[in-house]
Amino acid sequence: MVLRYRSLMGGSQHDVEDYISSMEDDRELAKYISIVYLAHLKSLISKGYIPINKDAVKLESELVGLIQSNCEDVYKWVKHENLIYEDFFEALESYLHHKVGAVAGYLALGRSRNDHVAAVLRLYIRDKLIELLVELLKLRKALLERAARYSGIIIPYFTHRQIAQCGDASIYFLSHLHTYTKLWRIIISNLDLLTENPLGAGPAAGTLVDHDFKLLAENLCLNESQIPPYYATGSRLFLLHALSDIALLLSEISRLAEDMFMLNLYARDAIEPPVEHVATSSIIPHKRNLVTLEVARAKANLILGFLTSAISTYSSLPYGYNLELQELNKVFMETIKTSIDTLRIVGDFIKRLEICPETLDSLVTNTTCWSAEFVEYVSIESKKPTRQVYFEIGELIKEGRVVNELYIDVKKLALAKPVAVKLKEAMSEYEGFIREDEETLSKLIKNLSECGNKLLKVHS
Known part of the structure; x- marks a missing residue:
């Protein structure tokens, strides 16, 4: 059976249908669409809207197979039949009718493409x-x-696209x-x-439809409450x-x-x-x-x-x-x-x-990237007001004096800054952050995997 929503509208035009179709773009989403369909099916079965019989189990198994194969069979079938569908939702429903018969029609109960695609996108975006x-x-x-x-290596730091400090x-x-x-x-x-x-x-x-939101939440790792x-x-x-x-x-x-x-x-x-x-x-x-x-x-x-x-x-x-x-x-x-x-x-x-x-x-030695540290150093050592020293140093720089004439080791100054002294401590802290975040991500991935494994279990 070839199921087309458009049949209710009457005629169709190839280039128009191709223009609005998202079938190719939906390749990225196809697996997730099948996942949401399967979770939806299990919810309907749980609430008694679909009787558990061999046809329902066959439908379940077909969806599981599509999820595991990334839905390639649907795309092969569409190509073989030379069909154009609005999107993968329509193609999947038609394919399931073709494979398992009328029981696939129950999947239209209690859903719309609108709420399903919102779930699909959440699952896809989460994984990505x-x-x-x-x-x-x-x-x-x-x-x-x-x-x-x-x-311990000194490099230049920039403000306004100019070398400003070294550190x-x-x-x-x-x-x-x-x-x-x-x-x-x-x-x-x-x-x-x-x-x-x-x-x-x-x-x-x-x-x-009164959905089994607890089961949906367990199968998809979503919240149980309805929005x-x-x-x-x-x-x-x-x-x-x-x-x-x-x-x-x-x-x-x-x-x-x-x-x-x-x-x-x-x-x-x-x-x-x-x-x-x-x-x-x-x-x-x-x-x-x-x-x-x-x-x-x-x-x-x-x-x-x-x-x-x-x-x-x-x-x-x-x-x-x-x-x-x-x-x-x-x-x-x-x-x-x-x-x-x-x-x-x-x-x-x-x-x-x-x-x-x-x-x-060589760059640090021959570049004026030390004036801020030098001003502070002289102000602290001489106990002069910092602004006074700022102008004095500024005049020396204007005259073209180099730091070596003043017998100051600018690299030593750069490494003596409190922030430089505490760098090892900071690195240890960030290493701890990475470990924490790896653990958080690992737990999330494990939780999602458990939800996925639960979803793929077929009724016996």
Whole structure:
């Protein structure tokens, strides 16, 4: 049996149907659609809406098989039959009718594509954010390892794109590590939005079916409580929140890339990036371009554009489900794929980044990056007002005097700062944060796995 919702409308036109169809985009979601269908079926069986017989068990088994094979059989069948469907929901329902017969028709009870897709997206986004968090943990570990390795090496620090101070290299890596620690915890805390259970909301205002919300919660790792149905089907707050978090994360990645460009500009040999991340010009052989970071910066800006377009699309819609919401799915899919890939590449860059102490030593010695420390040092030692010393040192700098004439070891000053003295303690603290977050993520993954295993058990 070929089941088409459009048959109620009458005629169809190939190019029009192809234009509105999300079948290809739904490949990413197909497994999750089948998961939600299976959880829905189990809820209907639990509440007695579907009798447990061989047909119901066959339907259950068919859905389990599709989940385990990533629904490839559905796409092969659609291609073989030369059919166009609005989306994978319609294709799956038609396929199940074809495979198991009329019992598949019970799946339409107590549901709508509107509440089901809201559940599907939550499951998909949750899994993808976990992938993102895994890669972000790897980047955090790489930054911590670099901080430990290059402790005691003096590097320049910038304000207004000019060298402003010099300090321990660990400060740099720990600063980025702190940012990514905060973002990691923001993202995982916001997974709470993805545990809301939209099932039972129907098209917009609920259905007549009394769902087994306890069973749905156990099978899908969602909350047991039901959320308001109009919000459940019409809101994409959870998707846009995730997009916003990702855009913030990638904007920080872009800034890290910019730092590498600045160091490469001011001291060409100060850093030794992994050779695989560097390319040269087709006609200028002396060039050494940090190409992976250039691409990462561009992709970060693209994601900011995706976020803007998604919010623009969303803000123009009335409440309730509108097909424009379907277009947001594609935006998120592209965003999360790009972000995971970018984190993987940037993490590899940082993990294998080398710093050249000799080059940096020369840069620090011959660059005025010590004036703030020198002003403070003289003020403390002479007990003169700091502003008075500030102007005196400023005049010396204007006259072109160098620090060596004043017999001050600026590197020793940089390493004597309280923040530099406490760096080892700080590194130990961030190592503890990483362990805590690994444990949190491990527990979450284990919990989701247990829910999935429970769902895949077929009635005997």
